[in-house]
Amino acid sequence: VWLRPARTYRTAPPLTRDRIVAGAVALLDSEGAAKLTMRRLAEHLGAGPTTLYWHVRTKDDVLDLALDEIFAEVPLPDAADWRERLSALATGWRAVMLRHPWSAALLVRPMLGPHVLTRTEFLQATLVAAGLNGAELTAATYAIAHHVVGAALAETASRQLADAAAEHAAAQYLRDNAEAYPTLAASGHLEEPDWDDAFARGLDYLLDGIAVSLAT
Amino acid sequence: VWLRPARTYRTAPPLTRDRIVAGAVALLDSEGAAKLTMRRLAEHLGAGPTTLYWHVRTKDDVLDLALDEIFAEVPLPDAADWRERLSALATGWRAVMLRHPWSAALLVRPMLGPHVLTRTEFLQATLVAAGLNGAELTAATYAIAHHVVGAALAETASRQLADAAAEHAAAQYLRDNAEAYPTLAASGHLEEPDWDDAFARGLDYLLDGIAVSLAT
DNA sequence: ACCTGAACACCGTTCAAGT
DNA sequence: ACCTGAACACCGTTCAAGT
Numbered sequence: 270v271w272l273r274p275a276r277t278y279r280t281a282p283p284l285t286r287d288r289i290v291a292g293a294v295a296l297l298d299s300e301g302a303a304k305l306t307m308r309r310l311a312e313h314l315g316a317g318p319t320t321l322y323w324h325v326r327t328k329d330d331v332l333d334l335a336l337d338e339i340f341a342e343v344p345l346p347d348a349a350d351w352r353e354r355l356s357a358l359a360t361g362w363r364a365v366m367l368r369h370p371w372s373a374a375l376l377v378r379p380m381l382g383p384h385v386l387t388r389t390e391f392l393q394a395t396l397v398a399a400g401l402n403g404a405e406l407t408a409a410t411y412a413i414a415h416h417v418v419g420a421a422l423a424e425t426a427s428r429q430l431a432d433a434a435a436e437h438a439a440a441q442y443l444r445d446n447a448e449a450y451p452t453l454a455a456s457g458h459l460e461e462p463d464w465d466d467a468f469a470r471g472l473d474y475l476l477d478g479i480a481v482s483l484a485t
Numbered sequence: 486v487w488l489r490p491a492r493t494y495r496t497a498p499p500l501t502r503d504r505i506v507a508g509a510v511a512l513l514d515s516e517g518a519a520k521l522t523m524r525r526l527a528e529h530l531g532a533g534p535t536t537l538y539w540h541v542r543t544k545d546d547v548l549d550l551a552l553d554e555i556f557a558e559v560p561l562p563d564a565a566d567w568r569e570r571l572s573a574l575a576t577g578w579r580a581v582m583l584r585h586p587w588s589a590a591l592l593v594r595p596m597l598g599p600h601v602l603t604r605t606e607f608l609q610a611t612l613v614a615a616g617l618n619g620a621e622l623t624a625a626t627y628a629i630a631h632h633v634v635g636a637a638l639a640e641t642a643s644r645q646l647a648d649a650a651a652e653h654a655a656a657q658y659l660r661d662n663a664e665a666y667p668t669l670a671a672s673g674h675l676e677e678p679d680w681d682d683a684f685a686r687g688l689d690y691l692l693d694g695i696a697v698s699l700a701t
Numbered sequence: 702a703c704c705t706g707a708a709c710a711c712c713g714t715t716c717a718a719g720t
Numbered sequence: 721a722c723c724t725g726a727a728c729a730c731c732g733t734t735c736a737a738g739t
Contacts, residue, residue: 334535385666404682407672409690499703523732538732706737708734709735712730712732
């Protein structure tokens with residue numbers, strides 16, 4: 270999508286790519302990915318069932334645009350210390366993905382949107398300023414992104430069980446098979462962990478490791 | 486699914502849950518997630534278009550079963566050193582996901598299958614043996630899983646561009662916008678990185694960080 | 702107990718036709 | 721330039737009916 274410019278208009282039109290993207294995000298937030306349909310989106314925008322195809326090539330385009338759109342919400346922190354900058358960026362990034370739970374499932378598509386690239390640029394520039402380069406820089410950039418994406422994915426997935434009965438059944442299942450999964454049963458693996466705490470600690474492991482490599 | 490037992494039979498039947506899962510994995514491997522259809526899967530198995538519904542409740546059940554199935558391929562290493570055990574587990578896990586590129590997109594569903602739980606049990610037991618417990622144990626377990634899942638997701642996504650023209654266009658796009666993304670343009674962000682190297686280094690950052698916390 | 706086909710209520714996308 | 725509706729080739733799932 271990113272390579273094809275949005276159409277330009279002579280006068281303010283009723284339907285634009287921006288309005289389509291905003292409508293898609295609204296529908297995804299309120300009803301989830303399974304309910305986002307080109308027909309329903311068009312109806313939501315007060316257009317005929319196939320009008321969207323003038324502004325957008327496929328449904329995948331709409332999804333790519335919607336995913337990039339929410340990245341604009343991720344704040345770019347201004348802390349001086351590189352560790353603080355990275356923690357703040359990662360925390361804000363995760364918060365945005367949890368606020369738009371449909372976003373995790375879309376990350377199998379290449380992340381090339383302008384807002385995504387702006388965040389990645391900020392992330393990598395901070396690591397460069399901290400002193401990384403070459404293969405270490407690449408690895409650190411991806412590792413931090415993986416932590417955010419993985420955390421958002423795991424927490425989103427866990428919420429699919431939010432149905433209390435299903436959660437209870439899953440925990441019971443683990444207890445019934447305690448001899449097969451002794452460690453998991455003992456640590457309460459299928460009970461909701463403190464996601465915020467686990468995320469922050471995991472990120473600290475990563476940043477500690479990066480700091481170690483910077484010190485040598 | 487995991488709580489509902491597979492049906493039992495008096496005689497060897499033509500269609501079983503196992504055959505359905507094996508057929509689904511085969512179709513997903515050869516044609517991708519978009520092409521897996523209940524109708525096509527049934528046809529692939531030589532059954533009527535709706536026969537699957539006797540053995541399985543929904544298409545989501547089939548996907549959950551297929552995802553768990555491939556986790557059986559992840560080897561459980563027997564190294565003595567905890568770091569070696571974790572590296573070997575994570576590396577094997579990533580390799581399996583890359584071999585079945587459709588698997589990354591399915592991780593938005595809760596990972597409760599028996600094979601998944603066996604790998605998670607092994608991962609967490611290794612961390613316990615290394616000396617972790619409580620909130621640190623939870624955080625380390627998830628952080629390692631996030632690294633594997635995030636890496637598989639990113640590499641799979643990047644391969645969607647495998648089309649050489651698209652890759653070239655994306656790199657060109659980044660170069661054209663070098664003033665907006667100077668760090669990314671300089672580091673060649675959109676050119677294929679050495680995925681194996683980035684994965685190994687990132688995992689080392691994480692394990693270094695965990696080792697630091699064990700030492701204090 | 703297991704399998705089938707018809708049927709229902711949807712999809713994404715194309716395209717000739719309208720304004 | 722922009723929007724429309726009919727139409728095509730599909731979906732997942734239900735259910736009465738077969739063996």
